[in-house]
Amino acid sequence: MAFLVGVRDFGKVDHVPGLFHVATQFWHCNFFPVIPRDSWLCFARTDRRMRVPLRWKSVAFAYMRAFLVFWGVAVPIFGFVQYDKVQQGLAKEPFPLGVWVGFPAVCWLCFFLTYHWGRANPRRAVQLAFDFDVALDLVTEKYPDHNMVSLIEELKHERMERGR
DSSP, X not given: OOOOEEEEEEEEEEEETTTXXXXXXXXXXXXXXXXXXXXXXXXXXXXXXXXXXXXXXXXXXXXXXXXXXXXXXXXXXXXXXXXXXXXXXXXXXXXXXXXXXXXXXXXXXXXXXXXXXXXXXXXHHHHHHHHTTOOHHHHHHXXXXXXXXXXXXXXXXHHHHHTO
């Protein structure tokens, strides 16, 4: 059996469409994240990246997505193998259909929903812009339905109180 080992980005979170996202670089084995190395703020449509402190949210999302993909693929395979054993008379009864079809469907649904759950809300987008010197006007364009001016002022005030 061949093993593909290397370094790759996983755990895309805090995504602001068209601007940036945070991802964590992992040592991987067969494209499943194993050991987190460091996190990066990755800018859209460029190869530009900035190292950021390790983001545990990104690490958690990487492992969660790997778990969901694994079970979304493995359970139907186990189900078909078990069904084949029943047909050959080697097993008494197959897995219930709800288990080997329903559970993977839920896994895949949750997998795709993690990309929605991983989007940055306006507050988080502005915090990242402040932390890594991203132009605030670009961030405010991405959230036209929110009162970004008051949010920016509120975050500036919070930072001044903390002494940043």
